[in-house]
Amino acid sequence: MKDEMQEFSERMAQRADQVDMALAKLLDARLRGDEIARPDTLLAAMRHGVLNGGKRLRPFLLLETAELLGGDQEAALRVAAATECLHCYSLIHDDLPAMDDDSLRRGLPTVHVAFDEATAILAGDALLTMAFEIIAAPQTELAAGLKSELVLALAQASGLGGMAGGQALDLQAEKYPPDEAGIITLQSMKTGALIRFACEAGAILSGSNPTDRECMKRFGEAVGLAFQLADDLLDVTSDSQSMGKATGKDTGRGKGTLVALHGADWARTQLSGLVSEASSLLSPYGERARILLDAAQFVANRKH
């Protein structure tokens, strides 16, 4: 088991390097298509918010589901980079003074601290926009029908009815603590939807049949739930040094989490259940899907 997890860690690091290289290239100064100029400061703020040594979990899930289902790896890498641009935009905006007001992210100053608030807002806006540009660009060699499906799924996962809506619910939760159903909705939107998208996108870009696509979507849902539960557990059991960001904030602000409602032991049992669910969903794919199961375990057991 230890060897398997070590192998997994190495693979995740390799994938992260691939994704970092793709992101660095997308965020260079060359103009694309009808762009008029790439202003230096804004570009630097975008790079600060993206090229910061993140684990690249969502790209990893996307690349591995695409590999499992026979998708083109070059195209998958671009869609993975797009997904990470979108994820990083959400972190930049969530960290703003008007939102969670965080000054530290992955051990570095947040974008509005390193630059200024206006630049951070615009860097987020431009990264969100770039995510869609990357998918639609001719360099992403996919059938146009698949690109449209990816744009639609990404927009629904990340907008009003997904991630942005989840952040809005999260802000309200400080004043009006939600009940259990409300917490689940909030978390499915805020963090679950984009993780689910990453897995489903691997299937979409591979041109998979509806069964495989639905299966990867449900796998992504399980991983998303596990991610949030593990995060809530860490928030009560970890310290800010190993997280590279402030911890204990959710409890301090009176935000309800499932861990706060049901306790840490319940959460650990739920996490095992989610890993089992992931395992059942992946069983039709046999040994080839082992890396995705490892990913689910990694998410459920992560210590930072």
Place this chain on the structure above:
Amino acid sequence: MKDEMQEFSERMAQRADQVDMALAKLLDARLRGDEIARPDTLLAAMRHGVLNGGKRLRPFLLLETAELLGGDQEAALRVAAATECLHCYSLIHDDLPAMDDDSLRRGLPTVHVAFDEATAILAGDALLTMAFEIIAAPQTELAAGLKSELVLALAQASGLGGMAGGQALDLQAEKYPPDEAGIITLQSMKTGALIRFACEAGAILSGSNPTDRECMKRFGEAVGLAFQLADDLLDVTSDSQSMGKATGKDTGRGKGTLVALHGADWARTQLSGLVSEASSLLSPYGERARILLDAAQFVANRKH
């Protein structure tokens, strides 16, 4: 001439009604596709930022170019609504305290005043995301290849190399006044790119040949330049009541404009030149393009 402009105004008002109805429908509470929930407050903030009696200039240009070039009007209406969502997101974010800090927009409190800053940031994010969703959705009945082209062109017009980049340059311009070339770049990005997109999009969704597409793009460029020049003229000659927003701010902040550099008479001559250019570009289409020429005149001569 007076009758012609009256006919034009009526047509613009009819188009605005069409667009408002489409926008109200897109911003209702029904869930689309994989959306998990549409949170009330965020949706209300988005509606506040969009359904506010705007002139809908960009949708108008898009619908009229599509009509000229034989595009499907139902599809054009959806792409027009998407373009307006994107425009309104940019207004919401530009009005934020960290940006232009405006409390009045079209005679109403801005979104961050009517709601709060965090909600305004998220409403902008969700509207930007929704623009791409609307284009990619199956209800927009266009060939997938055209949708990808629209997504790409919209993203390039509005992101780092377009509108968002232009706003970043505009913020820098307060500290480091740009030279004439810098002002032109800033304005082409901040306001020109999306107006150009609106005209080009009418051609894209009509499946037009490269000549027509290029022609509409250049027409959009001329209208965009005219729009900004007219805006700068109004900023020095108008009052806040007829504009429905604060005026004289650019000069007050020391922002360079071409009107400040060259004077109002020079600007009026330029505006005539741009209308002539629009007229030449449209001449191959004859009388059928009259409404687009009227639009260029309307933009160049607008009093508010």
